[in-house]
Amino acid sequence: MARPSSWPSDVQYITSPRYHASVPTVMRLFLTDGVRLPSHPAPPKPSNGTTNTVARIRSISDASHPARGQFGLFAVRKIPPKTHIIDYIGEVHCQDRLDSDYDLSLHRSQDGVSVGIDASKMGNEARFVNDYRGIRCKPNAIFVEYRTAMGELRMSVRSSSETIQKGDEILVSYGKSWWRFREDSAVDK
Secondary structure, three states: OOOOOOOOOOOOOOOOEEEEEOOHHHHHHHHHOOOOOOOOOOOOOOOOOOOOOOEEEEEEOOOOOOOOOOEEEEEEEEEEOOEEEOOOOEEEEOOOOOOOOEEEEEEEEOOEEEEEOOOEEEOOOOOOEEEEOOOOOOEEEEEEEOOOOOOOEEEEEEOOOEOOOOOOOOEOOOOOHHHHHHHHHHHHH
């Protein structure tokens, strides 16, 4: 699949998760349901096709938008309620990455191992999904954990209980703890 237009040059475009060495073997087997997937799958092959038929990244120019001058993820067609939009793809790891704004929690084991997906340096279009605050009264999409047909644990972006119209920005809730951490970090500086 081709890299989307306007893709940042400092971020590697990937279409399947990469597993960091910090993920213990036992945890990796749990995440992949025992299927031994490669740590670094082959990069996507260039094609004339598009990478995602439901959503595209687009620059945000609206002066009232909190992410003005950055990018967002927008519906290219009407998306029915509770529809899979895209998987959140990045580097799967078991590290504290407090400086990353693109690190999403995937799993916490009973023995305290936390697994994250960090799309700061490598990822797909899902890394551009923005928080709804300051844009809409509520999110029109949600993060949902699921297993692929191959058994791999993934985090997806799905439409919520309402239809997303063509041209609408796809917006989730990052969660109160995400915002609280950033507020606390700003105070500490």
